Amino acid sequence: GAVVSQHPSWVICKSGTSVKIECRSLDFQATTMFWYRQFPKQSLMLMATSNEGSKATYEQGVEKDKFLINHASLTLSTLTVTSAHPEDSSFYICSADRDRGGGGYTFGSGTRLTVV
Amino acid sequence: AQSVTQPDIHITVSEGASLELRCNYSYGATPYLFWYVQSPGQGLQLLLKYFSGDTLVQGIKGFEAEFKRSQSSFNLRKPSVHWSDAAEYFCAVGAGSSASKIIFGSGTRLSIRP
Numbered sequence: 255g256a257v258v259s260q261h262p263s264w265v266i267c268k269s270g271t272s273v274k275i276e277c278r279s280l281d282f283q284a285t286t287m288f289w290y291r292q293f294p295k296q297s298l299m300l301m302a303t304s305n306e307g308s309k310a311t312y313e314q315g316v317e318k319d320k321f322l323i324n325h326a327s328l329t330l331s332t333l334t335v336t337s338a339h340p341e342d343s344s345f346y347i348c349s350a351d352r353d354r355g356g357g358g359y360t361f362g363s364g365t366r367l368t369v370v
Numbered sequence: 371a372q373s374v375t376q377p378d379i380h381i382t383v384s385e386g387a388s389l390e391l392r393c394n395y396s397y398g399a400t401p402y403l404f405w406y407v408q409s410p411g412q413g414l415q416l417l418l419k420y421f422s423g424d425t426l427v428q429g430i431k432g433f434e435a436e437f438k439r440s441q442s443s444f445n446l447r448k449p450s451v452h453w454s455d456a457a458e459y460f461c462a463v464g465a466g467s468s469a470s471k472i473i474f475g476s477g478t479r480l481s482i483r484p
Contacts, residue, residue, distance in 0.1 A: 260413070288471065297460065297476045298414075347413055349472065359404075359464075359472060363413035 257281055258350050260362030267338055267369055275333045275365045277348030283328035284350035289321075292345040292364075304331040338369040372397045372465040374475035382481040385453055391446040391478050393435075393461030402464030403444045404472065405435055409457045417459075420444065431455070456482045 257280040267273050277287055285306045290298040302323055303311040310323035320342075322334040331350075335342050347364040373396045383389055395401055402421050406414040418429025425437040435446045444461060461475040 290474075298472075298474045300471060300473070303471060345411075349414075359416070361406075361414040361416075364411075366411065 258348065258360045258362040260348055260365055262365060263363060264366040265368070267367070269339055269369055270337055272334055272336045273338055273367060275335075275346055275348075275367075277331045277333070277350070277362050279329045279350045279352070279360075282350070282352050284331075284352065285328060286351040287325060287331040288349045288351070289323065289331075289333050290347045290349070292347060294345075298347060301333075306331075335367065338367070340369045343367055343369045372401075372463050372473050374461050374463050374473055376459075376461050376475035376478050378478045379476070380479045380481065382483055383451055384483045386450050389446075389448045389451045389455070389480070391459050391461075391480070393444045393446065393475060394442050395444060395461070395463050396442065397463055397465075403435075403437060404462040404464065405429065405433070405444075405446045406460045406462060406474075407431075407457045408460065408477075414460070417446070451480075451482055453482045453484070456480055 259278045259280050261276045287304040289301045291301050292298045300313050301316045304323045304325040306325045312318050325331040345364050345366050349359050349361045375394045377392050404419045405417040407417055408414050417433045418427045420427045420437045427435050433448050437444050458477050458479050460477045462472045465471045465473050
């Protein structure tokens with residue numbers, strides 16, 4: 255149990271276009287999901303907390319208008335990278351809080367974004 | 371503020387040898403602590419977690435970790451490594467009101483010598 259599906263697993267897009275990444279909890283409901291970014295050979299940096307039915311909470315330094323987050327249902331959060339540029343190329347990973355703080359954090363398999 | 375330090379960037383051990391990966395944390399209260407493993411280009415897999423209780427935590431794949439409050443440490447151990455253990459290992463602390471916001475250390479890359 256406790257599977258988080260992330261789609262797509264990799265995507266290549268042109269500069270200036272937008273890319274949407276989906277994060278789904280397959281067998282549980284997640285009122286909170288988290289989006290992380292990982293640069294090559296570096297650690298994961300929390301970008302934002304996605305809250306079902308309300309606005310996302312962004313970490314300091316993360317551009318809200320660049321990284322749009324929508325958490326429209328209890329099983330789906332989306333991250334849209336708008337007007338993508340090569341510096342947005344990275345590995346994006348989501349996680350879902352299964353147990354509302356009880357330790358059931360499940361991560362998706364990640365999305366490799368390459369902007370050319 | 372919560373933080374996690376993994377002092378070893380890269381460790382190489384021989385197959386069959388024992389392993390210990392170091393992790394130190396900074397947190398004002400009793401922390402929620404985690405160890406994750408990441409294979410190249412893959413997502414994260416939870417190896418084990420500590421919330422309370424027994425300070426020696428058993429995880430998957432033969433890993434264990436010991437919480438030492440006096441040393442603010444949560445080191446990961448395995449008595450005998452296998453070639454398939456080569457990966458990146460992240461120590462993390464749960465932050466936020468429900469401790470569900472995970473703050474990661476910088477990671478330790480483990481290589482296995484045949």
